Amino acid sequence: MHEIFFYFxxxxxxxxxxxxxxxxxxxxxxxxMILALVGTAGLFAMLGSYMLAALQILVYAGAVMVLFVxxxxxxxxxxxxxxxxxxxxxxxxxxxxxxxxxGLTFLFLAPEFRQSMPEIAGAASxxxxxxxxxxxxxxxxxxxxxxMLLVQVVGILLLVAMIGVIVVSxxxxxxxxxKSLPTPPxx
Amino acid sequence: xxxxxxxxxxxxxxxxxxVVMSMAGLTVVAERKFCGFxxxxxxxxxxxxxxxxxxxxxxxxxxxxxxFQLVADGSKFLFKEEIVPGHVNKFYYNLAPxxxxxxPLVPLVVLPFGQMTLADGTIRQLIxxxxxxxxxxxxxxxxLGVYGTVLAGWAANSKYPFMGGIRASAQMISYELTMGLxxxxxxxxxxxxxxxxxxxxxxxxxxxxxxxxxxxxxLTALLFLVALFAETNRAPFDMAESETDLVGGFHTExxxxxxxxxxxxxYAHVIVGSGLFVLLFLGGSNFLPMLPNPWxxxxxxxxxxxxxxxxKTxALVFFFIWIRWTLPRFRYDQVMNLGxxxxxxxxxxxLVFVMVLLAKITPVAAQ
Numbered sequence: 001m002h003e004i005f006f007y008f009x010x011x012x013x014x015x016x017x018x019x020x021x022x023x024x025x026x027x028x029x030x031x032x033m034i035l036a037l038v039g040t041a042g043l044f045a046m047l048g049s050y051m052l053a054a055l056q057i058l059v060y061a062g063a064v065m066v067l068f069v070x071x072x073x074x075x076x077x078x079x080x081x082x083x084x085x086x087x088x089x090x091x092x093x094x095x096x097x098x099x100x101x102x103g104l105t106f107l108f109l110a111p112e113f114r115q116s117m118p119e120i121a122g123a124a125s126x127x128x129x130x131x132x133x134x135x136x137x138x139x140x141x142x143x144x145x146x147x148m149l150l151v152q153v154v155g156i157l158l159l160v161a162m163i164g165v166i167v168v169s170x171x172x173x174x175x176x177x178x179k180s181l182p183t184p185p186x187x
Numbered sequence: 188x189x190x191x192x193x194x195x196x197x198x199x200x201x202x203x204x205x206v207v208m209s210m211a212g213l214t215v216v217a218e219r220k221f222c223g224f225x226x227x228x229x230x231x232x233x234x235x236x237x238x239x240x241x242x243x244x245x246x247x248x249x250x251x252x253x254x255f256q257l258v259a260d261g262s263k264f265l266f267k268e269e270i271v272p273g274h275v276n277k278f279y280y281n282l283a284p285x286x287x288x289x290x291p292l293v294p295l296v297v298l299p300f301g302q303m304t305l306a307d308g309t310i311r312q313l314i315x316x317x318x319x320x321x322x323x324x325x326x327x328x329x330x331l332g333v334y335g336t337v338l339a340g341w342a343a344n345s346k347y348p349f350m351g352g353i354r355a356s357a358q359m360i361s362y363e364l365t366m367g368l369x370x371x372x373x374x375x376x377x378x379x380x381x382x383x384x385x386x387x388x389x390x391x392x393x394x395x396x397x398x399x400x401x402x403x404x405x406l407t408a409l410l411f412l413v414a415l416f417a418e419t420n421r422a423p424f425d426m427a428e429s430e431t432d433l434v435g436g437f438h439t440e441x442x443x444x445x446x447x448x449x450x451x452x453x454y455a456h457v458i459v460g461s462g463l464f465v466l467l468f469l470g471g472s473n474f475l476p477m478l479p480n481p482w483x484x485x486x487x488x489x490x491x492x493x494x495x496x497x498x499k500t501x502a503l504v505f506f507f508i509w510i511r512w513t514l515p516r517f518r519y520d521q522v523m524n525l526g527x528x529x530x531x532x533x534x535x536x537x538l539v540f541v542m543v544l545l546a547k548i549t550p551v552a553a554q
Contacts, residue, residue, distance in 0.1 A: 001190070027279075027341060034334070054323040062330025063363065069334070070356040073341055073349070136320050136385030 006046060013039030026072045030065060037061040051139050199315050203295045210501075211454035216257050218454075218508050225512045231256040264447035272343075272440050279342035284441070284448035287335025291456040293328045297321035298462055299389045301472045301493030304484045312389040313472075313489060319385035322370060325463060326363075329418060332456065333359040336420070336427050336437045339449070343440035351436035354519060355427035358417055361526035362424075366414035368534035372407045372541035373400055373467055392471035399476045401468040404541065408468045410534050415464060417526070419456045422511040426519055461503035465496065469503075472496040 016035035023029050037060045044053035107113055143151055216231070223230025231253035240246045240255065249255060271280065299314040318324065333355055340352020374386060377394040384390035391400075401408045417424040428436025438449045465471060472492040474480045482488035517525070 001193075031279075031338075050318060051320055051323070054320050054327050058323060058327035058330060062327055063360075066330070066333060066337075066356055066360060069337055070353070070360070073337070073353060073356075135383070136323070137383050140385075 002046065005042075009039050009042040009046065012036075013043065027069070030069050030072055033068070034061050034065050037065065051136055196315060200296060203300075203315070204292055207292065207295060207455055207458055208451065210458050210497075210504075211451050212257050212261070214454045214458065214504055214508075215260065215450070216253050217505070218511075219256070220253055221505065221508045222512045225509070234259045261447070264444045267443035269443050269445070272345075274344045275440060276342040276344060279338050280440075281445075283335050283339035283342055284445045284452075285335075286338055287332070288448050288452040288455070290328045290332035290335070291452055291459050294325040294459060294463075297324050297388060298459070298466060299392050299471060300462075300496055301489050302392070302480075302482065303486070303489040303492075304480075304482055306484055310393075312392060313493065314389055317387065317389055319383075319387045321388040322374065322386040325388075326367060326370075330359070330363060332418075335449075335452065339441065340427070340437040343437070345440055347433045347435070348437050348439045351427040351429075351433050351439075355420065355437060358420075358424065358426050358522060358526070361523060362414045362417035362530070365410060365526065365530040365534045366418060368531070368538055369407050369410035369414060370467070371538055372404055375538075375541055375545055376400070376403065388466055391467055392473065395470040395476075396473050396480065397477060399468065399470045399473075402476070404468075404537075406533070406537050407541070408464075410530060410537065411467065412464060413525075413530060415460045416507075416510070417522070419460050419507075420453065421457060421507055423514040423516050424522060425516060426522055429516055431516070457507050458500065458504060461507065462496075462500045464503055465499045469499055 013036050016032040016039065019032035020029050020036060023032065037056060041053040041056040041061070044050075044056060220230040222228075232251050234253065234255045235246070235250045236255055236258065240250050271277065296315040297318060299312040299317075301313040303311045303313055305311060336355040337352040340348040340350070340355065343349070373391060377391050378384055382390075420427050425436075428438065430436065433439070438446055441449060470476065472495055474482070474495065480492070482492045
């Protein structure tokens with residue numbers, strides 16, 4: 001029975017990911033991406049990592065994709081718009097695929113990963129999952145203990161990104177030339 | 188896991204869905220009756236079925252209570268002609284009602300609906316899946332709930348539904364933060380240092396045997412309630428279907444049974460949300476605050492506690508209806524201002540306050 005679920009989820013994830021890349025309609029793309037994320041969450045759940053599965057749905061399928069859909073609908077890209085594929089895009093795509101593939105291969109070949117394989121496989125086959133990814137308490141303790149520095153670094157990164165967004169979205173030309181920002185019309 | 192166990196669990200899930208969907212149907216009638224009462228009318232009181240309606244006492248009682256109206260409404264939705272407007276995106280137009288109905292029903296598996304006292308005095312919470320991430324599961328699926336509304340608004344390919352969909356997603360983004368932040372203080376309070384319960388809802392119910400969170404943390408309860416109203420798209424937050432400025436909102440282009448599914452999914456959402464509020468703040472299946480549970484041992488106790496939980500949930504559903512017919516709808520900018528400028532800062536301050544309070548009053552146990 002596990003095999004049936006597994007192959008179903010793998011097919012779902014793979015097909016919807018393909019549809020994200022190949023489809024022309026942006027709303028179709030967003031919906032396929034949600035399906036792909038839910039499929040990945042299902043794969044996490046099959047490995048016993050319920051915590052990760054719930055977070056995957058909550059953060060990515062629930063919050064990030066709502067924003068995506070919101071923006072896509074707000075700027076209203078016509079579904080029939082012909083996308084020209086630039087050479088730059090192709091180069092960037094190949095480079096990022098190679099980087100990701102190389103990194104994953106490096107990880108899989110590393111001796112530490114080989115050593116931890118039996119532990120991961122054992123945890124997945126008896127349905128309990130690794131402690132860190134299945135229990136809320138262990139996950140929180142890990143974040144606040146062992147990986148505290150990384151959490152702080154990511155926090156600072158997000159803060160920088162947020163300040164960047166505020167700076168970019170402000171109309172700097174209006175303020176640079178000494179004029180105040182135009183006041184919005186009264187409601 | 189073998190097939191038999193899977194079938195039993197699926198059966199429980201199906202039973203749960205049947206209960207919630209029948210409650211959703213009854214809530215529709217209750218909404219019409221209470222609305223009539225609040226507005227000084229009688230509400231539906233004449234629909235009747237020929238033979239059943241002429242039973243001496245009960246036939247007349249049921250007719251006057253408007254319960255036959257439920258059957259009439261349902262069959263009207265079923266037998267109406269399904270009109271699909273020519274300008275819609277057919278695939279997403281048909282998909283949207285399904286997407287709207289599923290998310291309120293999935294979290295049922297992690298709601299502890301009752302408790303059973305075993306012969307040796309141990310108490311078991313009745314729950315389909317007792318996972319330590321129950322609250323996360325509920326938040327995850329309630330965050331998926333907005334896609335039904337958004338898809339319906341977009342697929343209708345027309346101005347007003349589209350506005351409804353956009354509003355729904357903006358409101359959802361704004362109020363999900365408050366909801367998450369107003370749940371954290373409860374779990375902080377219930378999880379003493381060293382506890383391994385995590386985000387389990389059953390643990391919250393066990394904790395509330397003597398004291399309920401509604402008076403331990405009144406501000407948290409209020410914040411959660413407001414966020415719940417916004418998440419369920421109920422008045423005064425029903426921006427997505429505000430019929431004064433958007434015709435019918437996101438379901439303007441829908442008719443017949445597809446509209447019925449949207450309608451029922453809203454009530455299913457209200458019932459599940461009420462159940463969640465009861466579990467988190469009103470003690471779940473525990474009897475009353477500061478009183479020991481009177482549930483007898485075994486199955487009778489399980490049934491009584493479940494009925495008590497359903498009674499509390501129904502009371503809160505009534506509160507939802509009461510609010511809808513009492514408060515006027517907010518304007519859209521008021522909803523956004525309330526969410527970002529009032530509720531979110533108050534929720535953060537409340538969380539910090541509870542953290543400091545707990546650090547002061549609990550002894551430092553975990554060294």
